[in-house]
Amino acid sequence: MSEQSPSAAHDFIGKEYAAGFVTDIEQETIPPGLDEAVITEISKRKNEPAWLLDWRLDAYRRWLDMPEPTWARVDYEPIDYQAISYFAAPSGDKPKSLDEVDPELLRTYEKLGIPLHEQELLAGVERDPDAPRVAVDAVFDSVSVATTFQEELREHGVIFCSFSEAVENHPELVRAYLGSVVPQSDNYFAALNSAVFSDGSFVYVPKGVRCPMELSTYFRINAQNTGQFERTLIIADEGSYVSYLEGCTAPMRDENQLHAAVVELVALEDASIKYSTVQNWYPGDADGNGGIYNFVTKRGVCRGANSHISWTQVETGSAITWKYPSVILRGDNSVGEFYSVAITNNHQQADTGSKMTHIGRNTSSTIISKGISAGNSSNAYRGRVRMNPGAKKARNFTQCDSLLIGSDCAAHTFPTIESQRDDAIVEHEATTSKVSEDQLFLCRQRGIDAEKAVAMIVNGFCKEVLRELPMEFAVEASKLLEVSLEGAVG
Amino acid sequence: MKLLELRGLVASVDEKQILNGIDLTVNAGEVHAIMGPNGSGKSTLSNVLAGRDGYSVTTGDMELMGAPVNGMSVEDRALSGLFLGFQHPIEIPGVTNMEFLKVAIDSHRISVGEEEMNTRDFMVQVREISKRLELSTEFLKRFVNVGFSGGEKKRNEILQLMLLQPKLAFLDETDSGLDVDALQVVARGINEFRSDDNGVVLVTHYQRLLNYVNVDFVHIMVNGAIVKSGDAQLAHEVETQGYAGLGEA
Numbered sequence: 001m002s003e004q005s006p007s008a009a010h011d012f013i014g015k016e017y018a019a020g021f022v023t024d025i026e027q028e029t030i031p032p033g034l035d036e037a038v039i040t041e042i043s044k045r046k047n048e049p050a051w052l053l054d055w056r057l058d059a060y061r062r063w064l065d066m067p068e069p070t071w072a073r074v075d076y077e078p079i080d081y082q083a084i085s086y087f088a089a090p091s092g093d094k095p096k097s098l099d100e101v102d103p104e105l106l107r108t109y110e111k112l113g114i115p116l117h118e119q120e121l122l123a124g125v126e127r128d129p130d131a132p133r134v135a136v137d138a139v140f141d142s143v144s145v146a147t148t149f150q151e152e153l154r155e156h157g158v159i160f161c162s163f164s165e166a167v168e169n170h171p172e173l174v175r176a177y178l179g180s181v182v183p184q185s186d187n188y189f190a191a192l193n194s195a196v197f198s199d200g201s202f203v204y205v206p207k208g209v210r211c212p213m214e215l216s217t218y219f220r221i222n223a224q225n226t227g228q229f230e231r232t233l234i235i236a237d238e239g240s241y242v243s244y245l246e247g248c249t250a251p252m253r254d255e256n257q258l259h260a261a262v263v264e265l266v267a268l269e270d271a272s273i274k275y276s277t278v279q280n281w282y283p284g285d286a287d288g289n290g291g292i293y294n295f296v297t298k299r300g301v302c303r304g305a306n307s308h309i310s311w312t313q314v315e316t317g318s319a320i321t322w323k324y325p326s327v328i329l330r331g332d333n334s335v336g337e338f339y340s341v342a343i344t345n346n347h348q349q350a351d352t353g354s355k356m357t358h359i360g361r362n363t364s365s366t367i368i369s370k371g372i373s374a375g376n377s378s379n380a381y382r383g384r385v386r387m388n389p390g391a392k393k394a395r396n397f398t399q400c401d402s403l404l405i406g407s408d409c410a411a412h413t414f415p416t417i418e419s420q421r422d423d424a425i426v427e428h429e430a431t432t433s434k435v436s437e438d439q440l441f442l443c444r445q446r447g448i449d450a451e452k453a454v455a456m457i458v459n460g461f462c463k464e465v466l467r468e469l470p471m472e473f474a475v476e477a478s479k480l481l482e483v484s485l486e487g488a489v490g
Numbered sequence: 491m492k493l494l495e496l497r498g499l500v501a502s503v504d505e506k507q508i509l510n511g512i513d514l515t516v517n518a519g520e521v522h523a524i525m526g527p528n529g530s531g532k533s534t535l536s537n538v539l540a541g542r543d544g545y546s547v548t549t550g551d552m553e554l555m556g557a558p559v560n561g562m563s564v565e566d567r568a569l570s571g572l573f574l575g576f577q578h579p580i581e582i583p584g585v586t587n588m589e590f591l592k593v594a595i596d597s598h599r600i601s602v603g604e605e606e607m608n609t610r611d612f613m614v615q616v617r618e619i620s621k622r623l624e625l626s627t628e629f630l631k632r633f634v635n636v637g638f639s640g641g642e643k644k645r646n647e648i649l650q651l652m653l654l655q656p657k658l659a660f661l662d663e664t665d666s667g668l669d670v671d672a673l674q675v676v677a678r679g680i681n682e683f684r685s686d687d688n689g690v691v692l693v694t695h696y697q698r699l700l701n702y703v704n705v706d707f708v709h710i711m712v713n714g715a716i717v718k719s720g721d722a723q724l725a726h727e728v729e730t731q732g733y734a735g736l737g738e739a
Contacts, residue, residue, distance in 0.1 A: 437543070438580040444564040445540050445574050446590075446650065447597040456593055460584025460633070 017282055018483070019249035023108045023222050027141070030087040032225060036060065039195055042087050046164050046198075049171060059184035059194030066188045072351040073380040073412055074320045076256070076293065084258060086196045088141040088223035101146050108220065109138055112249060134245070135160055137201045137217040139230055144199045149213065158242075159204040160215050163231050166202035173204055177235055181264035181301045181328070189260040189322075190297040193229045197262065200230035205240040205271075214470055216245040219261075221281070221292070227258040234264070236271035238304065243274040245473055248317070252282050254290045256319060261296045269304025269331065274312070276469050278477050281317035283484075288347030288376075291319025298325035299355075302334030302363075310337040311354070312468040314477040316484040319348060324382065326355035329363035329394075336365040339465040341477075343458070343484050344377030344409070353383035353414075358391035358424070367398040370462045373409035374485055380412040385426055387419040395425045402432040403461050405454060405485070433461075455482040491518045492556055493571070493658040493689040494539075499550035501538045508534040510714040511550065516658065519686040523700060523725060524693045526711035527733045532693045533577060534714075536662045540574050541567050555657055569601040571657030573650075575664045579643045582634035587646065590634045591616055591653055598654060619652045622682070624675055641672035648679035659683065660691045665699035677702030697729045 030041055039060055043053040068079075090102060135149035137160065144162030153160050159170060166174050184194040201217040221228045236242055248259075259281060267273050275298075284291025294317075300309035311325040327336030338354035356365035365385065373379040385396045402411035417426050435457050443453030458481055459466070466474050494516040501509040508531045516522055526532050537545045539552070541564045552559050555570050562570070582590065596606040617627060623645045635643050644664055651659055661680070665673055680703050684690050692699060700708075700722065708724040709716045712733060718724065 433583070436580070439582050441540075441542055441564065442576065442580050442582070443590075443594075445568050446594040446654065447565055447568040447601065448593055449563075449565045449597070452593065452597070456585055456589065457582060460582070460586075460589075463584060 017252055019112055019280060020252035020282060021111065023104060025102060025104050025222070026091040027088050027223055028091050029085050029089075029223060029226065032085045033082050034084070034086060034196070038086055042196060042198060045087065046167070048167055051175065052167060055179070055184070056195050059191050060196075062185040063188065063191035063195055066185070066191055068188050072322050072382070073378065073414075074322060074349040074351050076320055079258060079293070081192075083225070084227045085223070085225050086227060086229065087198055088226045089143040089198075090140060090145065105138075105140060105145050108140075108222075109218070112218070112220070133213040135213055135215050137162060137215075139199055139201070139217060139219045141221060141223050141226055141228060144201070153212070156209055156212055157206040158209060158211050159202065161202055163197075163200040163202050163233070166233070170202070170204065173235065174202070174233070177233055177264065177266055179264075181266060181299050182262050182297050187297060189295040190262050193231065193260050193262045193297070197229045197231040200232045200261070202232070203234040203242060203244060205236045205242045207237045208239045209237075210240065211242040214243050214245055216247065219246065219248040221248075221257060221259065224253060225255070225257075227260065229259075230261045232261070232263040234273055234275070235266045236268065236273045236307075238268045239270040241272045243276070243470060245276045245278070245470065247278050247280065249280050249282070252285070252290065256284075256291060256293055258293045258295070259318075263296070263298040263325075265300030265309055267300065267302050267304065267307035267309050267334075270306045271304065272308040272310075273300060274310045275300070275325075276473060277311075277313040277315070278469075278473060278480065279313065279315045279317050279321070280480055283317045283346070283348050284319040286346045288319070291348070292317065294318035294321045294323065296323040298323060299328065300326070300336070301328040302331045302336060302360075304334075305331040305360070306333045307331050308335045308337075310339070310468070312339040312465065313341070313352075314465070314469070314480065315340070315342040315350060315352060316480050318350075321348075321350040321352050324353050324355055326357070327365065328357045328359065329365060329391075330359045331363075332360040333362045334360055335363070338365075338367045338369070339468045340369045341372070341462045341465045341481070342370070342379055343372040343481060344374070344379045345484055346375040346377060348375075348377045350378070351380045351382055353381045355384045356386070356396055358385075358387045358394035358396070361390065361392040362394070363391055364395040365397075367396070367400075368464055369398075369400045370465055371400070371402045371411055372405065372458055372461065372485075373402070373411050374405035376408045378410045378412075380414060382414040384416040384418070387421045387424040387426070389420045391421055391424065393423050394421060396427070398426075398428045400428075400430040401461065402430075403458065404432065404434045451482070451486065454485055458485060492516075492553070493518055494691070495551070495553040497551040499538070499552055500548045501534065501545060501550075502548055503534055503537075503545055507548065508714050509538065512714075512716055514709065514716065516689045516691060518657070518689055520707065521684055521690045521692070521703065521705045522707045522709065523705045524691060524709045524711050524716075525695070525697070525725065525728055525733075528695070530711045531714035532711055533662055535711075536574055536660050536693060539567075539572065539660060540564055565597070568656075569598060573654060573656035573659045575647045575651065575659065575661035577663040577666065579635045579638075579647055581636045583636050585634050586631055587634050588616070588630045591630075591650065594650065595653060616649075616653060619649055623649055623652075623679055625649065640667035641669065644668055644672065644676055645679070648676055648683075652679060652683055655683075656688065658689045658691070660693070662693045663695060664692070665694055665696065673699065674702060697725045700725050
């Protein structure tokens with residue numbers, strides 16, 4: 001990559017992580033440290049039943065015996081798990097309705113562009129009655145502070161609430177499915193999450209119901225020295241459909257903060273779940289100070305025949321991303337999809353990809369991964385496609401494309417294919433390309449500045465993935481790509 | 491109005507001096523041709539004008555649209571009205587021609603304080619220009635220059651020229667690699683573009699483009715310097731005598 005003129009480079013500086021502000025609000029926290037007493041205290045504050053506390057403690061004991069994984073292509077100082085506070089929540093009781101939510105919190109979400117007022121949303125853009133509506137569960141540090149459109153959803157039989165509410169109001173569902181996709185001891189960070197998880201979202205879509213609006217959860221880390229450990233569980237009963245979106249941001253802080261979430265999806269016969277993520281955790285500054293460690297376990301199981309789970313992720317934030325949204329294709333003819341854009345700039349590190357496990361007959365999966373590296377960053381795709389002995393005529397198509405911007409970044413791919421079927425069709429394609437100086441020169445000579453040119457090329461590179469996102473999210477994601485690459489040329 | 495003025499321009503690429511003192515003035519309403527053998531510095535001149543990284547002016551003056559260009563970025567020179575027609579237009583996979591054109595025209599409009607172009611008006615205009623250049627609408631949906639034939643790439647350059655309406659078009663070997671039919675289409679585009687308000691510089695190896703475009707001035711460039719200037723007749727002399735004889739003139 002050629003040098004930019006100093007004036008052009010200067011123009012790129014000055015814009016910063018827009019979601020990096022801190023909300024000044026009174027909070028209750030459990031002091032840093034982790035032992036059985038802390039876990040018991042979390043469970044007590046949430047008024048949990050005994051079986052759940054036992055489940056947490058079981059996970060904790062397993063975690064103690066597990067080594068922290070080192071196989072990912074990421075590099076970080078050892079995490080001091082005793083220095084983290086495992087619970088932070090705005091003071092006072094949980095508000096019963098939106099009217100009771102602290103105005104300071106409402107303003108926070110307003111600033112982030114997340115509508116928590118149903119009325120405003122109903123009014124929609126230009127008062128268009130057909131404008132898409134999105135129900136939001138807002139999770140602030142360790143607790144859900146508001147969930148919108150619950151009543152309207154209830155009329156359709158859809159349960160959309162915070163995880164804590166689900167434990168209280170729908171214990172039979174939670175108990176039946178919690179840990180059924182990601183067991184407590186699945187991996188180090190999932191075990192930690194199972195022990196200390198605080199809140200998250202719960203969705204149940206009953207038989208034959210097409211969820212009438214997009215559901216979303218917006219995760220915000222605000223408190224200092226705190227980790228966020230949310231748990232999301234989505235169950236789509238027979239013949240149902242749901243589209244769920246999640247977004248995340250955090251203030252700019254000099255220290256690294258841990259985010260270790262677990263997401264479990266269950267699709268029964270003929271059900272379909274579309275899960276989209278736009279991850280914009282604070283990535284750290286240009287020199288690599290601060291930022292979120294995003295160590296997340298996401299997995300779905302296509303339990304019933306003809307079921308369908310689709311993951312779409314746009315990963316722009318976090319100092320380190322470690323996540324592999326996966327699908328277990330148990331039901332015959334079930335379909336798993338993974339569409340990913342992972343972008344790393346400055347000193348960010350990402351090790352991400354997917355696992356597709358084919359168990360049922362005629363199951364098929366698709367993995368489209370687009371990795372973009374700029375600055376001094378490192379971006380790895382890691383994937384595993386497994387065809388079990390019963391997976392008659394299973395198919396997988398994997399495409400991994402890497403785009404490099406500049407010469408100090410790195411891209412790696414680690415695909416694994418394990419097939420125990422002779423009739424399985426497994427295709428893998430991979431490309432690596434570079435935004436060339438010639439391409440930038442052509443764009444700039446047509447009056448398009450270098451940043452805009454890179455954004456245009458990157459958007460083109462990611463098109464196959466971005467078009468999988470719900471419309472309103474796709475626009476946001478495109479803008480986010482542009483912001484994430486600021487300073488990437490120069 | 492003076493669109494381009496070069497006075498004693500000496501320039502180098504990667505510290506190797508290629509241009510050895512060029513004097514050239516292009517006024518609005520004029521069409522110039524710069525002819526010369528391979529390696530005479532023609533492409534270097536276009537890159538120096540555009541402000542490409544790695545090409546630096548050692549001494550001499552360079553003015554575009556009546557203002558010195560020192561320190562102006564590539565995009566600022568483009569926005570001031572300079573258009574470079576590329577000899578080898580580069581491919582941009584993933585970006586459709588239509589998107590690329592829209593972003594380019596909007597960049598020009600925003601730079602003069604106008605709003606982005608209405609998408610409908612844009613489509614109408616682009617389709618109309620494409621038709622004149624005998625390019626199908628399918629062509630607009632393809633990725634920029636990806637899988638284009640040589641002729642399509644060059645016509646795409648002329649499409650950009652006609653859409654962006656620059657003040658000064660500096661077309662680097664736009665005629666190379668074209669069959670006679672494509673050459674005529676390209677020439678027609680240039681003739682439609684030229685007006686009393688703009689200027690065109692055709693950088694070319696051969697005289698044949700000049701059969702279709704009337705030029706006011708012809709300059710012969712050899713070893714990084716303009717060794718002879720004249721009217722269209724000079725191009726015919728090159729055709730019959732070659733550059734060797736003229737170089738010593």
